[in-house]
Amino acid sequence: MNSPADIPLKEAKAHPAPKxxxxxxxxxxxxxxxxxxxxxxxxxSAAVSLMGMLLFAAxxxxxxxAATISASPTTTALSAQLPPPLLxxxxxxxxxxxxxxxxxxxxxxxxxxxxxxxKPAEWSDGEVYVALPxxxxxxxxxxxxxxxAISGELTDRGWISWANDLHKGRxxxxxxxxxxxxxxxACVLFTLTGLLLLYMHAKPRRSTWPLVGLGLIAxxxxxxxxxx
Numbered sequence: 001m002n003s004p005a006d007i008p009l010k011e012a013k014a015h016p017a018p019k020x021x022x023x024x025x026x027x028x029x030x031x032x033x034x035x036x037x038x039x040x041x042x043x044x045s046a047a048v049s050l051m052g053m054l055l056f057a058a059x060x061x062x063x064x065x066a067a068t069i070s071a072s073p074t075t076t077a078l079s080a081q082l083p084p085p086l087l088x089x090x091x092x093x094x095x096x097x098x099x100x101x102x103x104x105x106x107x108x109x110x111x112x113x114x115x116x117x118x119k120p121a122e123w124s125d126g127e128v129y130v131a132l133p134x135x136x137x138x139x140x141x142x143x144x145x146x147x148x149a150i151s152g153e154l155t156d157r158g159w160i161s162w163a164n165d166l167h168k169g170r171x172x173x174x175x176x177x178x179x180x181x182x183x184x185x186a187c188v189l190f191t192l193t194g195l196l197l198l199y200m201h202a203k204p205r206r207s208t209w210p211l212v213g214l215g216l217i218a219x220x221x222x223x224x225x226x227x228x
Contacts, residue, residue: 035200038193045190052183059167062160073157078141080111082148090145096123100130104143108150114139133171136162 062069082090082104089101097120099105105117114132122129126146132139136159141152166172169180195212202208 031200035197038196038200041189042193042197045186045193049183049186049190052179053187055163056167056183059163063164063167066164069160071158071161073137073155076154076156078112078114078150078152078154080108080150082107082143082150084148087145087148090128090143090148092123092145097121098123100128100143108141112141112150112152114141114152114154116141135165135170135172 086101086104086107089104099118100108100116100121102117105115109115109117116130116132119130119132122131126144127142128145129142130140132141136157138155139153141150143150166176169177198208198212
């Protein structure tokens, strides 16, 4: 026969206290949340910068070996005659670096396939000169303001020189300059998220930090001992 003291104990065993649910960690303390974020930003920045990385890596090689890569520039002489109705528009402007008048620039673009519109010109007595540098080549035009005679040259240094100039952003215009800025930001994001992913996966991979250290120390040693 059970004593009255045993009854509460049996009732407690028959109806155990509910288990306390674990309190979920805040999002900023969850390792899984950070891993998901880093993976997402890593692959998105890689997708955005993939083609740019290939271009800049390849042109890095061609620039590093520019002395051994031969180029054969081709130069084409250009000439045309400005129509007499356009001659009065070649009156000396107020500024010596003012661009060509729009009708004159449009005529040159149509006849010589060179667009000097909006480019600064060099005005002097009897002549106006416009330099038209471009990636992988060069060009210029000169106009006799008295007779309307147009002369110029177009130089093409080949596609390797063109790609090298894109690497350097040389004479490629503002749109390409914006692309380089956006590409650089994507590359920084790609490398930083890669570093954070290395940190989060480094514990079972003992070679992670020695390899990262090698990638840091090797260029520093080369700079210190071999770059003068």
